[in-house]
Amino acid sequence: MTQDQWVPPVVLLAVDLVILTLRQSHLHVLLVERGIEPYRGALALPGGFLQHAEEDITVAAHRELSEEADLDLETLSLEQLGVYGDPGRDPRGRVVSVAYLAIAPRLPEPTAGTDAAAAGWQPIERVLSGDLTLAFDHQRIITDGVERARVKLERSSLATAFCGPTFTITDLQDVYEAVWGIPLDPRNFYRKVQKTEGFIVPAGTARKATTGRPARLFRAGPCTVLYPPMVRPTESPSEKE
Amino acid sequence: MTQDQWVPPVVLLAVDLVILTLRQSHLHVLLVERGIEPYRGALALPGGFLQHAEEDITVAAHRELSEEADLDLETLSLEQLGVYGDPGRDPRGRVVSVAYLAIAPRLPEPTAGTDAAAAGWQPIERVLSGDLTLAFDHQRIITDGVERARVKLERSSLATAFCGPTFTITDLQDVYEAVWGIPLDPRNFYRKVQKTEGFIVPAGTARKATTGRPARLFRAGPCTVLYPPMVRPTESPSEKE
DNA sequence: GAAATAGTGTCTGTGAGACAATATGTC
DNA sequence: GACATATTGTCTCACAGACACTATTTC
16 A cells, blocks of 8 residues: 555754733734845744754744743743644745744843844734735744734733733733733723632732822732633624624 | 754654544544554554655645545544654654544444554543553543543534534534533523524424424534633632632 | 423523722822 | 822623423324
8 A cells, every 4th residue: 555665754843933922012022034045034933943853842942932032931831832834835845833822021122132133022913914024924823823822811821921920900901901902991800800719919019100099919829720711802792793 | 053064853744633523422532553563553543644745734634534534524623733742752753743633423433444454433531541552642632632622612613513414402412511521401501502693503303213302403503603602611610719 | 191302481690891989199 | 189090889781500391292
């Protein structure tokens, strides 16, 4: 049934990272400028090939994360997003890429990592709208990553990963609003997160530089799974006839 | 920064299929007996290497599906589950496997496909309990696949993919109970699915061979996304203190 | 009629969404 | 005090869950 001497084809394996963060209440993704062909000069996700044949894929993802974005694993969520391996997505040959999604708290401008000509945070809207042109199929990967993040906010405490060690409830609301792209009622949001057992725990009171009543501070609670889940309003009320 | 002449390592790319179906109200997974080393004689997921360097991964998954299980794509859901590529998972070398999840309606016993020594449906409990020993990391892949299916039943109309072209509401309830592994109240279930716009549409009345009032028949409705979602009872009430 | 399965009605508790009202800070 | 933001309270509606009840079939 198989021909003599048939051997399975080999592929190059790469990892790509969708690193999301919040800047000025807007969701941003980390992009680098490619220094080599193909797509030289175009914006792309940080990533690269496995370093050697025995490197674990997850390890490779973490390696790229620190190489290209100076990000350590502190308070950082990193999960597999999927495989992108269309033949022809890379002119160099058959390259199959494993995409990872990382969520990071507010970060300093990453002034060019090790092997990227330029690096920077780009507003997610510019990517999703097609305003920016990205290398390979990276726009689709980012689209999938954002959607994954949106869904994860509903049932996991992931949102706290966008914040620093302590945060106010308003900070947390900003996260939800930015990722979901919709406004939420502060009063109802307040009640909801307080009622959700183990989501956040008190951590003193903030001294606010700005005007208004100072907010209480919280830190991430013990639970990673939210019950009941946060509900995303724009579910599909438009589904009605 | 890179050594002279450094070239990225290559890997072998495989696809593995988690094919789930319902038999006698129990969730089953399709397993084959391996005919070759490694793990010769052990049970494993159907799957195999890419056929040639230009084969699309999804195409390869469909190919394996028909090769190993005689299943065509009719009313069949097939989606990417994830990548499993730990170094050392396959003694033959660096093999990275893309796992797919397929949901199939009740099917005839698949009497050995093309290149598998034996094939058969195994109850999912035997796999999850560790009662059966599987090749490679296939137990973990199946565990992930079942969990994915459970979650998908909540918000998608996937459950109808387990049924034939027409089905009764009780049939549909059986699907939910089997996949979730918990009993549901028939009365509430009935109301719920009827109220969920576009989930199921009437399709005549069944003539039952058994006793009792004949049930109405339905077929899958136009909506693939359920709103409001079906709620899985055992969410995490045990999370309470 | 008895048994069995299908389908409906009703009540109750929880939680989402709207929004008024109150608290506590800065200027 | 004026203003701004934080926090609490209240009302209403939708829906999950429990479960009594009615309907329609076979025997």
